[in-house]
Amino acid sequence: APRVFSGIQPTGGLTLGNYLGAMKRFVDMQDSGVETLYCMVDMHAITMPQDPDNLRRATRELAAGYLASGLDPKKSILFNQSQVPEHAQLGWIFNCVARMGWLNRMTQFKDKAGKNRENASAGLFTYPSLMAADILVYHATHVPVGEDQKQHIELTRDIAAKFNHDYGVDFFPITEPVIEGAATRVMSLRDGSKKMSKSDPSDASRINLTDDADTIALKIRKAKTDPDALPSEVEGLEGRLEARNLVNIYAALDDSTPEAVLKEVGGKVFSEFKPMLSELAVAKLSPISGEMARLMEDTAEIDKILGEGAAKARKIASPILDKAYDIVGFVRS
Numbered sequence: 184a185p186r187v188f189s190g191i192q193p194t195g196g197l198t199l200g201n202y203l204g205a206m207k208r209f210v211d212m213q214d215s216g217v218e219t220l221y222c223m224v225d226m227h228a229i230t231m232p233q234d235p236d237n238l239r240r241a242t243r244e245l246a247a248g249y250l251a252s253g254l255d256p257k258k259s260i261l262f263n264q265s266q267v268p269e270h271a272q273l274g275w276i277f278n279c280v281a282r283m284g285w286l287n288r289m290t291q292f293k294d295k296a297g298k299n300r301e302n303a304s305a306g307l308f309t310y311p312s313l314m315a316a317d318i319l320v321y322h323a324t325h326v327p328v329g330e331d332q333k334q335h336i337e338l339t340r341d342i343a344a345k346f347n348h349d350y351g352v353d354f355f356p357i358t359e360p361v362i363e364g365a366a367t368r369v370m371s372l373r374d375g376s377k378k379m380s381k382s383d384p385s386d387a388s389r390i391n392l393t394d395d396a397d398t399i400a401l402k403i404r405k406a407k408t409d410p411d412a413l414p415s416e417v418e419g420l421e422g423r424l425e426a427r428n429l430v431n432i433y434a435a436l437d438d439s440t441p442e443a444v445l446k447e448v449g450g451k452v453f454s455e456f457k458p459m460l461s462e463l464a465v466a467k468l469s470p471i472s473g474e475m476a477r478l479m480e481d482t483a484e485i486d487k488i489l490g491e492g493a494a495k496a497r498k499i500a501s502p503i504l505d506k507a508y509d510i511v512g513f514v515r516s
């Protein structure tokens with residue numbers, strides 16, 4: 184049976200990229216009737232230095248973001264990774280399956296470690312083994328993510344295939360990444376060749392899920408564009424990175440496609456299109472940030488949801504981990 188798993192790092196500051204590339208699509212999948220598990224990957228977060236109080240707050244805020252976007256703990260299993268120890272347990276086995284050479288090729292490691300690789304945590308290097316465990320400890324078949332996670336899902340497939348091959352079993356499924364929709368790679372508002380990211384030093388480069396209406400409008404008004412009118416067909420966006428990005432954002436927010444959006448707005452200049460985009464963004468995002476703030480007033484309720492989600496997640500993960508232990512040859516008594 185199909186099973187969906189995905190995760191987001193609670194490192195503070197959810198962006199429009201996280202929302203359109205991931206969270207909004209988590210909700211779509213939840214409502215399509217398949218079994219869905221969505222995780223706050225706090226153990227991945229500490230691969231980079233985190234202040235403990237900030238990590239706690241960011242984990243609860245991410246949970247609030249999930250709930251405010253429309254994830255329903257009655258329909259989806261929502262939990263934080265560290266409350267399900269089976270992830271780390273299977274992650275260790277996968278550290279022994281993954282090859283140094285595979286991990287060495289990961290672009291996220293190269294980006295995050297920067298120039299000073301000697302000083303990066305070992306956890307940052309083996310991050311993808313734990314990510315593979317997140318997915319495979321549930322035998323998840325589909326993983327909705329943004330484009331930037333594609334390489335990690337390919338590694339997950341390689342790990343599953345090598346485990347199956349080395350132990351002569353057909354145990355772990357070969358998971359499919361689900362990278363769909365108009366906003367699989369939302370770009371910076373200041374530079375259409377860079378990904379929108381919570382770690383960009385310029386706050387004007389991104390829209391945060393917690394930005395108020397005026398801030399959203401201001402950031403869109405100041406977003407980099409070109410002087411030309413919008414084309415009426417997508418081919419006309421060729422080489423116009425910033426224009427393409429704003430059209431993609433509009434389409435994703437509106438559950439539409441770039442083609443359909445351009446049919447409507449082709450011929451408009453940015454001074455006409457930007458206010459339309461602001462209005463749409465505020466209409467879609469304000470209810471979410473309002474609800475997030477409301478939910479954050481009762482963190483005990485959030486913690487309760489995460490605890491209950493973790494218990495449900497463990498029910499699925501535990502027998503799969505037991506089987507993996509048996510396959511590997513660990514004595515269980």
Ligand code: TYM
Pocket residue numbers: 188189190191192193199200201202203204205224227313314317318326327328329330331332335366367368369370378379380
């Ligand atoms: P993270 O926390 O960096 O991002 C969470 C999700 O948001 C997507 N995303 C974007 N999508 C479109 N445009 C953008 N500008 C943009 N920025 C971020 C990401 O692609 C991701 O889907 N390694 C993962 C977390 C993880 C995970 C997993 C995901 C850990 N275990 C298992 C799936 C399955 C990460 O760092 O995502």
